[in-house]
Amino acid sequence: MTTLLLDGPSPSSLDEYIAAGGGRALELARAAGATAVLEQLEEANLRGRGGAAFPTATKWRSVTAHARETRSEVHVVVNAAEGEPGTAKDRTLLRHDPYRVLEGLLVAMHVTGAAIGWIGIKQRFTVEVDRLLRARDEMVAAGWAEPNQLRLVEGPDDYLLGEESALLEVIEGGDPMPRFLKPYDRGVFGDADGSDPNPTVVNNVETFAHVVRILESGAAAFRSHGTDGHPGTIIATVTGDVSGPCVVEVGTDTTLRELLEIA
Numbered sequence: 001m002t003t004l005l006l007d008g009p010s011p012s013s014l015d016e017y018i019a020a021g022g023g024r025a026l027e028l029a030r031a032a033g034a035t036a037v038l039e040q041l042e043e044a045n046l047r048g049r050g051g052a053a054f055p056t057a058t059k060w061r062s063v064t065a066h067a068r069e070t071r072s073e074v075h076v077v078v079n080a081a082e083g084e085p086g087t088a089k090d091r092t093l094l095r096h097d098p099y100r101v102l103e104g105l106l107v108a109m110h111v112t113g114a115a116i117g118w119i120g121i122k123q124r125f126t127v128e129v130d131r132l133l134r135a136r137d138e139m140v141a142a143g144w145a146e147p148n149q150l151r152l153v154e155g156p157d158d159y160l161l162g163e164e165s166a167l168l169e170v171i172e173g174g175d176p177m178p179r180f181l182k183p184y185d186r187g188v189f190g191d192a193d194g195s196d197p198n199p200t201v202v203n204n205v206e207t208f209a210h211v212v213r214i215l216e217s218g219a220a221a222f223r224s225h226g227t228d229g230h231p232g233t234i235i236a237t238v239t240g241d242v243s244g245p246c247v248v249e250v251g252t253d254t255t256l257r258e259l260l261e262i263a
Helices: 014-019 024-032 034-044 056-070 089-096 098-112 126-141 164-171 205-217 219-223 256-262
Strands: 075-080 116-122 150-155 200-204 233-238 246-251
Touching: 014 098, 014 126, 024 034, 024 098, 024 205, 034 056, 034 098, 034 205, 034 219, 056 098, 056 200, 075 098, 075 164, 075 205, 089 098, 089 126, 089 205, 089 233, 098 116, 098 126, 098 150, 098 200, 098 205, 116 126, 116 164, 126 150, 150 164, 164 200, 200 205, 205 219, 233 256, 246 256
Parallel strands: 075 116, 075 200, 116 150
Antiparallel strands: 233 246
C-alpha cells in the first residue's frame, strides 16, 4: 500500500521529527526561494486535498500577486475543521505527524510572504489541538517561527466551519457563516469593500503535508503515484457497512471498489 504521509512511526517530539529528516523542506524552501518552490509544486501538479482539487501552486501564486497589486498583507490558513460525517482523515494525519503539517505551513508563509499563519480547528478535537500546540511551541522554541506567528483558533462544532470563508469569519471572532467574497478577494481581517483585501491562502491539512514531501523527495517521486492529472496519494476514511472501518492512504488511481475491499 502506498504511503507518503502516514508512513513510519509518529514523532513524539520535534527532535524525533528532525532525526527522521524533518526540517529539510523548510531549509530547501528558504535557500531556493519562492519561485523555485512554486515551480516544484507546479511540476508535481499538487492539487488541494480539501475537496475542490485546485492546483496549489496556482493558488499560492495568484494570492501573492493579488496582495502585491492591492498593497495588502497575505495570510495563510490551515483548514483543519474537518466536519464531514464519518470522516477522520485530517485528524488522523494531525495525530500522526503535526510537525509535517506545520512545516508545510511555514513553507507556504515563506513563499507567499505571509507574516502570520493560522490553524483553524474544532474545539472538540482536543487530542489534535494538544498535538498542534505542543508542536507549535517546540518549533518556536527551536527558532523555526517567531512567537505568535503561528496562531491556532478553535471553532465551534458546526459543519459550516469547514467552508473556507466561514473559517475566516471564525478566525476574526465571528460565527461560522460563509461570505460572498472568497479568501482571494477578502481574507483575514481584510476590508469588506475590497480596498485592503489581505488575500489569504486556505489549504487543507493534507495539502500542507504533501508540500513537505514534494520538497523532500522531488516532483518526480510524487508523480510516480496516482494519475497524471491528479498525482500522489490521498487519505480516505472508510466507515459504515464494512467489516473493518479504517483511515487509509492510497494512490489517487485507486478505485472505489479497491478502497472498499481494503475495509
